[in-house]
Amino acid sequence: MPLMKPAAQSSASGLTRRVGQRSTFASFAPPVMQDTTGSKGPTAIVFLNMGGPSTTGEVGDFLSRLFADADLIPLGRLQSYLGPLISRRRTPKIKEQYAAIGGGSPIRKWSEYQSSEMCKLLDKLSPETAPHKPYVAFRYADPLTGETYSKLLEDGFGRGRGSRAVAFTQYPQYSCSTTGSSLNELWKWRNRLEGKNENMGIKWSVIDRWPVHPGLVNTIAENVEKQLATYPTERKGDVILLFSAHSLPMSVVNRGDPYPAEVAATVHAVMQRLNFSNPYRLVWQSQVGPSAWLGAQTSIAVEEYVKKGQTDLILIPIAFTSDHIETLYELDKEVIGEAGHEGIKRSESLNGNPVFIEALADIAHKHLMSGESCSMQMRLRCPSCRSEKCLHQKKFFAGRGDLL
Ligand SMILES: C=CC1=C(C)c2cc3[nH]c(cc4nc(cc5[nH]c(cc1n2)c(C)c5CCC(=O)O)C(CCC(=O)O)=C4C)c(C)c3C=C
Numbered sequence: 001m002p003l004m005k006p007a008a009q010s011s012a013s014g015l016t017r018r019v020g021q022r023s024t025f026a027s028f029a030p031p032v033m034q035d036t037t038g039s040k041g042p043t044a045i046v047f048l049n050m051g052g053p054s055t056t057g058e059v060g061d062f063l064s065r066l067f068a069d070a071d072l073i074p075l076g077r078l079q080s081y082l083g084p085l086i087s088r089r090r091t092p093k094i095k096e097q098y099a100a101i102g103g104g105s106p107i108r109k110w111s112e113y114q115s116s117e118m119c120k121l122l123d124k125l126s127p128e129t130a131p132h133k134p135y136v137a138f139r140y141a142d143p144l145t146g147e148t149y150s151k152l153l154e155d156g157f158g159r160g161r162g163s164r165a166v167a168f169t170q171y172p173q174y175s176c177s178t179t180g181s182s183l184n185e186l187w188k189w190r191n192r193l194e195g196k197n198e199n200m201g202i203k204w205s206v207i208d209r210w211p212v213h214p215g216l217v218n219t220i221a222e223n224v225e226k227q228l229a230t231y232p233t234e235r236k237g238d239v240i241l242l243f244s245a246h247s248l249p250m251s252v253v254n255r256g257d258p259y260p261a262e263v264a265a266t267v268h269a270v271m272q273r274l275n276f277s278n279p280y281r282l283v284w285q286s287q288v289g290p291s292a293w294l295g296a297q298t299s300i301a302v303e304e305y306v307k308k309g310q311t312d313l314i315l316i317p318i319a320f321t322s323d324h325i326e327t328l329y330e331l332d333k334e335v336i337g338e339a340g341h342e343g344i345k346r347s348e349s350l351n352g353n354p355v356f357i358e359a360l361a362d363i364a365h366k367h368l369m370s371g372e373s374c375s376m377q378m379r380l381r382c383p384s385c386r387s388e389k390c391l392h393q394k395k396f397f398a399g400r401g402d403l404l
């Protein structure tokens with residue numbers, strides 16, 4: 001059941017009833033402390049992300065799940081035939097890339113670190129909803145969404161008593177191919193494991209986007225400033241800032257996906273915070289396959305600026321919260337390594353940056369205080385969306401039946 005507006009919470013959600021049931025959560029703070037604080041916790045904070053293979057041995061499974069996802073790569077009626085075929089063909093090349101960045105994706109390590117550090121801050125910021133318990137639910141790698149849902153139930157959330165969980169997307173900008181797919185998956189597991197009665201079970205609310213949160217903007221801007229400070233003073237003002245985000249197929253852009261506009265909003269906010277100190281562009285990376293993708297392409301942009309004699313460039317990852325194959329391999333080894341100019345650099349990813357973790361805690365705190373089930377934007381489907389799954393998932397998480 002999604003969490004409704006604050007007025008509905010105390011009467012319908014059962015949050016107050018749970019005060020006497022705390023002993024179920026034996027691993028949390030002692031009951032005496034909970035009673036004196038009047039906390040409505042525990043609250044599960046579930047980080048949603050795509051995940052990545054932690055070892056090269058997991059690459060095959062990661063790619064086969066990714067190519068089976070029709071919300072990401074729609075292959076129509078041939079999905080179950082073409083998906084495994086493409087992923088098997090692609091596995092050796094992608095395995096080599098993960099081997100070259102140390103043998104796996106660091107996404108799991110960073111997600112677990114960020115979520116647990118964030119919950120410690122949140123316990124102090126929001127004693128009313130404490131204790132906050134961190135979970136990670138990945139779409140294509142361990143811990144998979146279904147596994148995490150089972151863990152929530154084992155830990156005592158849900159099962160008709162009702163208790164609160166927040167699905168917190170780790171994609172700052174919303175795309176139906178990323179956050180949308182993760183929410184569809186979460187909704188699927190909710191139905192499988194808790195049944196279809198929407199008045200029972202875990203009370204979900206969703207943090208579905210945060211493209212211009214000041215803490216996010218500030219962390220990215222500080223990382224850019226750190227990198228700018230490495231150039232000689234006389235060159236610093238002319239360094240081009242190239243914000244690089246994972247691209248989208250034009251078919252997704254034309255369906256009306258919100259991601260390109262939200263990524264542009266992040267870029268604008270970062271530049272505002274930097275007082276527009278340098279020339280900049282937003283470019284797009286990691287196109288896969290032969291269809292048309294949103295450009296300009298990062299690698300081509302770098303090549304073209306270099307051809308024009310501009311070799312002072314900072315690449316800035318703007319749409320992902322940790323390092324991954326596309327920063328460590330594609331940007332560092334392919335784009336920057338192959339360009340071979342000392343003036344072409346990359347700003348750090350957010351990873352374990354404490355300013356960023358504070359930002360995550362602030363986003364979650366504001367969400368918990370708001371009593372909202374999700375953002376206003378999440379209620380609106382893309383103009384050309386034909387997916388029943390999107391419709392039902394949005395109805396469920398928004399807690400409203402009247403969506404377009
Ligand atoms: C905001 C980030 C991302 C968007 C938007 C996104 C859309 C998108 N991706 C594919 C296809 C693939 N993506 C792959 C890997 C991958 N994608 C992202 C992020 C976004 N994708 C990341 C961070 C990663 C790497 C994860 C890691 O472990 O490091 C892959 C697999 C790699 C490969 O085979 O090249 C594919 C395929 C599509 C089609 C798409 C939009 C519809």
Ligand code: FES
Pocket residue numbers: 176180255257380381382385386387390391
């Ligand atoms: S594809 Fe965007 S809402 Fe369905």
Ligand SMILES: [Fe+2]
Pocket residue numbers: 246286
């Ligand atoms: Fe991708």
